[in-house]
Amino acid sequence: MKSLKRTWPFHVMLLPALIFLIVFSYVPMGGIVMAFQDYKPWLGLSGSAWVGLDNFRYLFERQDSMQVIWNTLIIAVLKMIFNLVVPFIFAILLNEIRKVGLQRSIQTLVYLPHFLSWVILGGILIDLLAVDGFANRVLGFFGINPIFFLGDNNWFRFTVIVSDVWKEFGYNTIIFLAALAGINPSLYEAAEMDGANRWRQTLHITMPSLIPITIVVGTLALGNVLNAGFDQIFNLYNPLVYQKGDIIDTFVYRTAILNGEMGFGTAIGLFKSAISMILILISYRLAYKWAGYRIF
Numbered sequence: 001m002k003s004l005k006r007t008w009p010f011h012v013m014l015l016p017a018l019i020f021l022i023v024f025s026y027v028p029m030g031g032i033v034m035a036f037q038d039y040k041p042w043l044g045l046s047g048s049a050w051v052g053l054d055n056f057r058y059l060f061e062r063q064d065s066m067q068v069i070w071n072t073l074i075i076a077v078l079k080m081i082f083n084l085v086v087p088f089i090f091a092i093l094l095n096e097i098r099k100v101g102l103q104r105s106i107q108t109l110v111y112l113p114h115f116l117s118w119v120i121l122g123g124i125l126i127d128l129l130a131v132d133g134f135a136n137r138v139l140g141f142f143g144i145n146p147i148f149f150l151g152d153n154n155w156f157r158f159t160v161i162v163s164d165v166w167k168e169f170g171y172n173t174i175i176f177l178a179a180l181a182g183i184n185p186s187l188y189e190a191a192e193m194d195g196a197n198r199w200r201q202t203l204h205i206t207m208p209s210l211i212p213i214t215i216v217v218g219t220l221a222l223g224n225v226l227n228a229g230f231d232q233i234f235n236l237y238n239p240l241v242y243q244k245g246d247i248i249d250t251f252v253y254r255t256a257i258l259n260g261e262m263g264f265g266t267a268i269g270l271f272k273s274a275i276s277m278i279l280i281l282i283s284y285r286l287a288y289k290w291a292g293y294r295i296f
Contacts, residue, residue, distance in 0.1 A: 035267040048263075055267035065251070065268070071157075072247040075228040078161050080221045086169045088214060091176035092206055096198065107177075110170025122235030125163060126150065150236055153244040160245065164232060179213040180206065219287040223280035226272050248272050 004011075030045075035055055037048040059065050090110070097103040113121070128134050129149040136146040149159045183205065191201045230249035237245045248268060256265020 031266065032270055034263050035270045037263050039263040039266070041262070051263070055264050056271065058264060059267055059271065064246075067243065068246050068248055068251040071244060072226055072228045075157060075160060075233075075245075075247060076225050078157075079164050079228065080218075080225065082161060082165045083168055083172055084214065084218050084221065086165050087172040087176055088210065090169060091173045091180060091210075092202060094173065094177070095180050095206070096202075107170070107173075110173070112170070113167040114171035116167070118229075118231040118235045121163070121167065122232070125159075125236065129159065151238065151240045153241050156237070156241040156245045160229075160232060160236065163236075164229060175213060175217060176210055179210050183209045215290045216287050219283045219290065222283035222286075223276060225279055226276050 033045055034048075036050060036052055037045070038051050038054075039045075039048045094103060094106060097106070130136070131146045131148055135149070139145075139147065147155055149155050187205050188201055191205060196204070226248060228247040228249070230247070230253075233245060233247050233250050234253070237250065252265045252268050255261045255268070
């Protein structure tokens with residue numbers, strides 16, 4: 001009670017966030033029961049027919065369902081890899097700039113896309129990457145035929161991955177720059193006295209110092225391996241690229257919201273959430289084992 005008297009303002013401060021979490025995250029969990037029903041909105045949860053695991057069986061029997069899962073894995077894994085490699089390299093290159101003003105200016109410029117929503121960027125990319133858009137006009141100067149970036153299955157994944165990396169790599173660089181700031185300067189001074197040039201210092205001091213945080217970021221990213229980016233895909237895709245660009249989240253939106261198959265859509269969402277939870281637990285364990293990082 002003595003402790004509560006001293007800390008009650010902090011509990012009151014957390015109360016709005018706690019209420020928000022309960023109302024919008026925990027209360028809706030009651031709807032999970034729809035995954036085991038042939039849910040009809042006019043019958044409600046209590047009146048809809050119980051079908052057990054039929055929705056999950058249907059999930060693995062439908063050819064388009066397996067294609068969607070495969071698309072999600074490919075896009076998410078490639079995003080995860082390039083969103084780790086590109087910020088890693090960029091942070092090292094940025095760290096080599098000795099003029100502080102120039103370094104900060106570049107930092108600011110590459111951060112900016114992160115703060116733009118995919119609704120805005122989607123509209124910009126649709127105009128830029130159209131058959132008669134700016135990108136194809138530039139390619140035309142080099143004698144390259146127009147490319148249907150957002151309507152060709154062979155180009156859509158590439159476009160999605162590159163645009164996501166471009167949007168996020170500047171913000172993701174913050175973690176690596178923070179790790180670089182923690183490197184002991186005496187290590188570089190000792191290496192310089194031993195005759196090591198900047199390349200040798202980067203290879204033997206900078207890069208090894210970034211390995212622990214790289215392991216942490218990489219392993220924690222495993223929990224999002226089934227999140228291929230609904231906002232981005234939804235604003236860029238179209239029926240022409242469903243074969244290679246449709247992911248779990250957009251598939252759930254179309255089946256549950258547009259087609260009214262709410263039980264089936266809930267089953268897909270529950271399947272994704274269960275796999276993601278398992279991967280998060282595994283990633284936390286790996287991060288602790290390999291880099292000594294732990295949250296709880």
